[in-house]
Amino acid sequence: MADRKYTEDHEWVEVDGDSGVIGISEYAQEQLGDVVFVELPEVGKVLDRGDEVAVVESVKAAAEVYAPVGGEVLEVNEDLNGDPSLVNTDPFGDGWFAKLKLSDPDELDELMDEDTYKKFVEGLS
Amino acid sequence: MAAAGDTPPDGELLKTPLYDLHVAHGARIVPFAGYAMPVQYPDGIIAEHKHTRTAAGLFDVSHMGQAFLRGDDVLAAFETLVPGDIAGLGTGRTRYTLLLNDKGGIRDDLMATRISEDGADALFLVVNAACKDADFAHISGALAGRAELEILPDRALIALQGPQAEAVLAEHAPACRDLVFLSGADMTLGGADAFVTRSGYTGEDGYEISMSGDAASAFAATLLSDARVAPVGLGARDSLRLEAGLCLYGHDIDTDTTPVEAGLAWTVGKRRREEGGFPGADLILGQLADGAPRKRVGLLPEGRAPVREGAVIRDANGNGIGAVTSGGFAPSLERPIAMGYVATALSAPGTSVEIEIRNRTVAAEVAAIPFVEPGYKRA
Numbered sequence: 001m002a003d004r005k006y007t008e009d010h011e012w013v014e015v016d017g018d019s020g021v022i023g024i025s026e027y028a029q030e031q032l033g034d035v036v037f038v039e040l041p042e043v044g045k046v047l048d049r050g051d052e053v054a055v056v057e058s059v060k061a062a063a064e065v066y067a068p069v070g071g072e073v074l075e076v077n078e079d080l081n082g083d084p085s086l087v088n089t090d091p092f093g094d095g096w097f098a099k100l101k102l103s104d105p106d107e108l109d110e111l112m113d114e115d116t117y118k119k120f121v122e123g124l125s
Numbered sequence: 126m127a128a129a130g131d132t133p134p135d136g137e138l139l140k141t142p143l144y145d146l147h148v149a150h151g152a153r154i155v156p157f158a159g160y161a162m163p164v165q166y167p168d169g170i171i172a173e174h175k176h177t178r179t180a181a182g183l184f185d186v187s188h189m190g191q192a193f194l195r196g197d198d199v200l201a202a203f204e205t206l207v208p209g210d211i212a213g214l215g216t217g218r219t220r221y222t223l224l225l226n227d228k229g230g231i232r233d234d235l236m237a238t239r240i241s242e243d244g245a246d247a248l249f250l251v252v253n254a255a256c257k258d259a260d261f262a263h264i265s266g267a268l269a270g271r272a273e274l275e276i277l278p279d280r281a282l283i284a285l286q287g288p289q290a291e292a293v294l295a296e297h298a299p300a301c302r303d304l305v306f307l308s309g310a311d312m313t314l315g316g317a318d319a320f321v322t323r324s325g326y327t328g329e330d331g332y333e334i335s336m337s338g339d340a341a342s343a344f345a346a347t348l349l350s351d352a353r354v355a356p357v358g359l360g361a362r363d364s365l366r367l368e369a370g371l372c373l374y375g376h377d378i379d380t381d382t383t384p385v386e387a388g389l390a391w392t393v394g395k396r397r398r399e400e401g402g403f404p405g406a407d408l409i410l411g412q413l414a415d416g417a418p419r420k421r422v423g424l425l426p427e428g429r430a431p432v433r434e435g436a437v438i439r440d441a442n443g444n445g446i447g448a449v450t451s452g453g454f455a456p457s458l459e460r461p462i463a464m465g466y467v468a469t470a471l472s473a474p475g476t477s478v479e480i481e482i483r484n485r486t487v488a489a490e491v492a493a494i495p496f497v498e499p500g501y502k503r504a
Contacts (some may be wrong), residue, residue: 033360034171036454036461037484054292055483057431059170059454060360084429088169 003102005111008120010097011068012092013100014107022053022068023096024087027121032058035087040076041098047071049107056087069107071100141187142281142338143345150349150356158254160188162360162504173361175455177327178497181287182357182365183184183348186326190257191335194264196272203237203248206267208384208403210394211244211248214239219307220321223384223392224252224260229412230380231387233260234372236310236333238322249309249320251282251333253374254393281341286331286365288500294321294332297347301332306501315344326362328369328499367462370423370494376434377421377450377464385412386466388421388494419447420472423492424463426452426480430487431461437481438457438467438489446471449480455496462496463489 004012010028013020029035037057047053047067054065076098079085087095102108112120138161147154152163165173176182194463196202200212209222216239224232233256238249252260265274269352285294294301298312301321307324317340325331336344348354363373372378378387383405390413398404398410426432454465463480471478476491 033165034169036171037431039430057454059364059456062162062431062433081429 004114005068005108006114006117006120007066007068007111009066011065013108015070015102015105018105019074019099019101020069020071021099022098024056024065024091025117025121026091027089029091032056032063032087034059035084038080038084038087038097040080041073043076044075044111045073046103047073047100051105054083057084065097067100068111069100070103072103073098074101075099081122139188141185142342143185143187143283146187146342146345146349147356152356152358155259155359158188158361160254162188163356165358165360166356168355170358170364171362171456173355174364176355177287177329177357177361177365178457179288181285181289181293181331181351181354182327182361183354184284184286184357184362185343185345186252186284186333187281187338187341189282190250190252190254191277191282192250192252192261192264193275193277194250194268194272194308195242195245195275196268199246199248199272202268204397205402206264206404207237208393208397208406208409209237210396211239213394213396216246217308217310219309221323223378223389224263225384225404225409226380227404228380229383229408230378231374231378231382231384232256232263234374234378235260235321235332236324240309240320246255249335251335255375260444263451264303277335279338280335281338282333282335283341283345283348284325284331284333284353285354286327286329286357288330289290290329290331291502293348293353296351297344303333305330305504306330315347317344319344323502326369326371327365328371328495328497329365330500330502331448332392336444364453364456365430367451367453367464367493368457369499370464370496370499372421372464373451381418382421382466383409383411383412385417386419388422398425403501416469418469419466420469421450421464421466421494422472423474423477423494423496424449424452424465424480424487424489425492426461426463426487428487429461430482432463432480432482432487432489436463436465438465439481439486440471441477441479443479444477462492464494469489
């Protein structure tokens with residue numbers, strides 16, 4: 001079971017040592033509809049928690065994605081350039097956005113765990 | 126991430142007669158022009174778009190305004206409000222035309238069909254949902270004493286569009302095969318009275334069907350049980366019409382755009398150019414003679430990032446030359462497309478421009494409209 005933490009804006013971070021992979025949740029991709037383009041950050045960019053990390057373009061509109069935790073961008077998912085629909089088909093796996101070197105792991109404590117996020121989403125419908 | 130449009134309390138929104146059908150088919154409902162409308166169904170916008178271009182898509186456009194206009198000289202009367210040749214419109218023929226204001230700007234675009242009621246001419250009008258109250262007040266007021274408007278608030282309007290539309294509809298009314306593009310006739314569909322025009326807003330062959338609300342709901346359900354037919358929401362309606370180069374009122378055309386600027390000079394009928402007699406005629410005829418300062422064009426941005434309404438268009442030297450009025454992803458072309466206005470000197474297809482998005486510019490090329498070949502069944 002993946003150890004993902006979530007924000008109220010439906011971003012997730014999956015921690016692995018001192019780095020974390022970020023993306024958006026199943027709920028978010030469903031709300032967005034068909035994703036046609038993802039604008040990814042530059043490798044090396046340093047972000048604070050809550051900074052804009054990516055922009056997702058669906059057919060109808062653009063949506064900002066915010067960094068759930070602060071850190072330096074180590075890697076971005078180049079596959080999304082060729083196939084942005086990965087965000088829709090596999091938002092927790094192949095649809096990942098970027099890998100960050102966490103600047104402050106304590107920030108993770110402020111995020112929701114899997115169960116809490118699940119209840120949060122249920123409360124939205 | 127930012128939430129896309131939280132649902133407002135739906136007690137404030139109007140519902141079309143097909144609302145329950147949309148919900149039963151898993152529609153995502155959004156507010157549009159005061160109505161609760163389906164923006165998409167579970168398969169998504171891209172699938173709905175592609176289905177319409179390969180089979181038959183069913184659209185609920187009941188939120189649009191429908192009315193009859195009647196009077197002893199109703200055709201001439203209506204000509205005082207629009208630039209089209211209405212008097213010369215054959216019975217049973219439909220014309221795309223524009224309600225104009227005194228500045229030569231566009232109040233709304235609409236379809237007008239000439240019909241015969243017991244030998245008397247009348248017009249069947251279909252106007253945009255967001256404009257219908259203003260349009261009908263304008264028409265009634267301007268033609269008071271000369272023509273009477275009968276608004277049809279309980280009529281539904283459904284559109285069946287795509288290369289399979291004829292085959293599908295012919296199983297219910299074989300006479301639909303005989304309608305040519307931009308013509309209309311009474312038919313019986315699902316045992317109910319219907320007025321059917323061969324017209325649409327997708328660039329595909331297809332029909333727009335006006336029926337009573339109850340009858341439309343039942344007939345739409347029947348159509349949806351046909352394997353060739355899929356429900357299509359407003360999201361794909363927008364991507365389809367954009368590929369077809371069709372204007373969206375309030376975005377590509379508005380009260381500040383003239384038909385000439387909008388690339389709709391063809392709506393000014395030949396006799397009307399000689400006679401005038403429509404609002405803003407002096408300005409419009411002047412533009413026809415001398416050219417307009419700006420033009421609506423197609424735009425092809427490089428790469429995959431869509432450019433959206435409001436994006437500034439610049440020339441190679443960075444000078445602002447216009448703005449995007451409609452933009453998005455074109456599923457049939459697998460790339461972004463847009464429409465906008467540019468200074469006429471830079472409006473030739475192939476002209477290189479730059480479009481500002483967020484904090485960077487995207488190279489783009491002016492392109493001819495439409496982006497996709499239409500499939501209309503002309504005579």
